[in-house]
Amino acid sequence: MFWSVTASLLEGFGMTLKIFVLTLVFAIPLGLLISFGAMSKFRPLKWLIKTFVWIIRGTPLMLQLIIIYFGPGLLFDWELLPRFAAVMVAFVINYACYFSEIFRGGIEAIPKGQYEAGQVLGMTKSQIFFKVLLLQVIKRIVPPMSNEIITLVKDTALARTISVYEIIWNAQVYIKSAGLIWPLFYTGVYYLVFCGILTLLFGYLERKLDYFRV
Amino acid sequence: MAILEISNLQKSFDKDTPVLRGIDLSLEQGETVAIIGSSGSGKTTLLRCINFLETPDQGTIRVGGETLLDASDRRTYKESEIRKKRLHFGLVFQSFNLFPQYTALENVTLASLLLAKEAPDYQSHHKELTAAIWEKGRTLLRQVGLAEKQDLYPHQLSGGQQQRVAIARALAQNPDILCFDEPTSALDPELTGEVLKVIRGLAEQKTTMIIVTHEMAFARDVADRVIFMDEGVIVEEGPAKQVISHPQQERTRQFLARFQGA
Ligand SMILES: Nc1ncnc2c1ncn2[C@@H]1O[C@H](COP(=O)(O)OP(=O)(O)OP(=O)(O)O)[C@@H](O)[C@H]1O
Numbered sequence: 252m253f254w255s256v257t258a259s260l261l262e263g264f265g266m267t268l269k270i271f272v273l274t275l276v277f278a279i280p281l282g283l284l285i286s287f288g289a290m291s292k293f294r295p296l297k298w299l300i301k302t303f304v305w306i307i308r309g310t311p312l313m314l315q316l317i318i319i320y321f322g323p324g325l326l327f328d329w330e331l332l333p334r335f336a337a338v339m340v341a342f343v344i345n346y347a348c349y350f351s352e353i354f355r356g357g358i359e360a361i362p363k364g365q366y367e368a369g370q371v372l373g374m375t376k377s378q379i380f381f382k383v384l385l386l387q388v389i390k391r392i393v394p395p396m397s398n399e400i401i402t403l404v405k406d407t408a409l410a411r412t413i414s415v416y417e418i419i420w421n422a423q424v425y426i427k428s429a430g431l432i433w434p435l436f437y438t439g440v441y442y443l444v445f446c447g448i449l450t451l452l453f454g455y456l457e458r459k460l461d462y463f464r465v
Numbered sequence: 466m467a468i469l470e471i472s473n474l475q476k477s478f479d480k481d482t483p484v485l486r487g488i489d490l491s492l493e494q495g496e497t498v499a500i501i502g503s504s505g506s507g508k509t510t511l512l513r514c515i516n517f518l519e520t521p522d523q524g525t526i527r528v529g530g531e532t533l534l535d536a537s538d539r540r541t542y543k544e545s546e547i548r549k550k551r552l553h554f555g556l557v558f559q560s561f562n563l564f565p566q567y568t569a570l571e572n573v574t575l576a577s578l579l580l581a582k583e584a585p586d587y588q589s590h591h592k593e594l595t596a597a598i599w600e601k602g603r604t605l606l607r608q609v610g611l612a613e614k615q616d617l618y619p620h621q622l623s624g625g626q627q628q629r630v631a632i633a634r635a636l637a638q639n640p641d642i643l644c645f646d647e648p649t650s651a652l653d654p655e656l657t658g659e660v661l662k663v664i665r666g667l668a669e670q671k672t673t674m675i676i677v678t679h680e681m682a683f684a685r686d687v688a689d690r691v692i693f694m695d696e697g698v699i700v701e702e703g704p705a706k707q708v709i710s711h712p713q714q715e716r717t718r719q720f721l722a723r724f725q726g727a
């Protein structure tokens with residue numbers, strides 16, 4: 252029994268990991284773009300982006316999942332997105348908005364003098380960004396990003412809202428089929444181990460960047 | 466011939482409040498000029514215009530006879546052209562603005578190393594080029610008395626030491642004119658001396674400098690010439706000892722009196 256549960260949970264965890272990794276891969280660059288939009292000097296764009304971020308951050312991810320999956324069909328009579336694609340769209344948009352706020356905070360917190368010091372030394376814009384600002388921004392955003400990324404691990408469970416089966420779903424099956432509760436506790440082990448690894452990773456990164464102060 | 470000639474420089478941030486109202490200023494090679502004046506008189510704005518951090522509304526800036534900026538010229542310049550113009554000047558900020566993730570020595574060499582990469586003979590000579598840059602960086606740090614601190618990061622240095630690194634960093638680009646914006650105002654009083662000493666040394670070596678300062682005794686002793694600014698204009702200028710000790714203008718006198726009172 253234990254081994255068949257393990258295998259089933261592993262399969263569910265595969266889905267969890269897939270959502271996790273793909274969300275990061277797409278939401279980080281998109282979040283960077285959104286943060287640039289939110290800092291734009293072009294007012295209409297700035298307010299459009301800010302309103303969008305406000306809506307996404309101000310409503311539950313679960314609601315967004317349901318709307319993205321059923322919305323196009325019910326509102327416009329379009330074909331439904333495949334379930335997994337709908338999950339990815341919702342997660343990427345949602346997390347890109349959260350990340351964008353972290354990026355914006357990190358970028359705006361860098362004193363203007365850092366940029367100007369580079370300018371008067373004759374550095375180009377891109378040299379200033381890559382050689383001076385970037386590492387300072389990264390140092391500032393590692394702690395909030397690690398929080399957000401660990402939240403993402405647990406948010407993946409929401410995928411089941413539109414019947415994309417991840418690890419908890421696979422464990423819950425055993426309640427009905429075999430009257431077993433321990434597979435649910437067992438999923439907790441997966442989460443704990445995975446979040447533990449991430450925590451160690453981010454701790455390592457923070458220590459790596461500890462040699463300077465911003 | 467004057468190395469720097471500024472004429473009729475004007476700048477306002479909003480229409481009704483001009484900050485610079487026609488500044489004329491020229492500087493001889495090797496001359497040290499101190500600018501004094503009360504808060505809000507436009508001293509920082511002047512230095513920022515000279516260093517292309519602000520765009521003046523009117524006026525011209527010439528260095529060595531070459532017009533670097535003519536505000537009536539509305540062409541947009543390429544980034545590379547503006548950079549070349551910038552390299553005529555150096556600026557030392559009130560708040561140091563060292564790059565925190567680099568050591569003292571790396572702060573001094575960073576911009577030179579990046580610039581060297583663009584040199585046509587970089588590929589063939591990059592070992593010699595970079596070695597020379599590092600060597601020069603060490604020499605400059607020795608000159609500001611920080612040879613032993615070259616591998617420390619800014620947060621491991623005192624304010625006075627940080628400002629001395631910032632001076633070395635500005636010197637590394639060989640500016641024709643080095644500008645200082647209140648280089649000691651952010652420092653504890655007991656740390657100002659070491660920074661002023663470095664600047665004094667530069668003056669003795671005939672570095673061309675514009676120094677905005679509230680250190681009147683320093684301005685009197687080190688500058689060749691002192692300029693008093695008020696409300697965006699130059700009210701009085703002359704030999705340092707004369708302006709500080711025997712000001713001709715009433716406004717200068719009031720300013721200096723208030724200063725001695727404070
Ligand atoms: N970026 C800006 N936007 C709007 N107003 C500005 C800006 N920079 C400076 N000013 C205004 O210009 C005036 C002159 O400022 P500036 O910083 O040049 O004075 P200062 O002589 O350097 O004063 P201090 O001795 O306090 O440093 C001030 O009234 C200031 O409020």
Ligand SMILES: [Mg+2]
Pocket residue numbers: 508509510646647
């Ligand atoms: Mg100022």
